[in-house]
Amino acid sequence: MIWFLSDLAGNPEALLAVFAAVCVALVTGIAFHEFSHAWMAYQLGDGTAASMGRLTLNPVRHLDPLGTLLLFLVGFGWGKPTPVNPYRLRTGPRRGNALVAAAGPLSNFLFAVLAALPLRMGWVDVPRSLDRIGEATGNEVLGLFLFYIVLxxxxxxxxxxxxxxxxxxxxxxxxxxxRQAAVELERLAPWGPGILMALIAIGWLTPFNPLGRIIGGVGSRILELVL
Known part of the structure; x- marks a missing residue:
């Protein structure tokens, strides 16, 4: 996000407005994401996260320092992992774990759709120019915040x-x-964090940004649908 905000360095009002909107979007998005993991696990019979105070929308319970830092630096990251005991899930560990995991991203898409509705219906407007953000109406400021929540x-x-x-x-x-393919994939799990950090580093240090292309390509299609 730093590179994104750097374009607004010459306009303090726009910088402050966008920074505030992005902070709200990230904090609420992470909280909703991790809450949804905890909620789904609870619905499937595992109260581990609930017993640790994670069945809440309070962002403080869900923010992960590294994941949040990466969100601000590169625009994507994660929240504090939600504890789940897969053997308590009524649907079985494999299927239950998949359902709990899917609940997080799906909740973000749902949140995006709900936040996009006022924009799509024309109930609120996004400021036409950040250069004149100081003259924006309350309706336009709300639109700015909703836009970044969607994004x-x-x-x-x-x-x-x-x-x-x-x-x-x-x-x-x-x-x-x-099952056999899943077993083979699970063998790669120890390498996952290293692979992820390597992909992030490649995007930072070279013109080729694999994660950016995936997120940008798929994300732009979703934005076209909801906005």
Missing amino acids: FNVILGVFNLIPIHPLDGFKVAVGVLP
């Missing part, structure tokens, strides 16, 4: 569905693949 919830949803451990997409893939 970053789509980013969170798409990023977390990438099938690399420890992202949610990995658990979803393990849960839906045939």
Whole structure:
């Protein structure tokens, strides 16, 4: 996000407005994402997260320092992992884990759709120019915040569905693949964090940004649908 905000360095009012909107979008998006993991686990019979105070929308319970830092630096990251005991899930560990994992990204897409509704229906407007944000009406300020809630919830949803451990997409893939393929995929789990950080580093240090292309490509299609 730093590179994104740097474009507004010459306009303090726009910088402050966008920074505030992005912070609200990220904090609420992470909280909703992790709450949804805890809620789904609870619905399936595992109260581990609930007993640890994670069945709440309070962002403080869900923010992960590294994941939040990456969100601000590169625009995608994660929240504090929600504890789940897969053997308590009524649907079985593999399928249950996949359902709990899928609940997070799907909740971000749902949040994006709900936030996009006032924009799509024309009930609120996005400021036409950030250069004159100081003259924006309350309606336009609300539109700005809703726009970034939509944008970053789509980013969170798409990023977390990438099938690399420890992202949610990995658990979803393990849960839906045939058993033998799932076993082979699980063997790659220890390498997941390293692969993920390597992909992030490649995007930072070279012109080729694989994660950015995936998130940008899929995310732009979703944004076209909801906005």
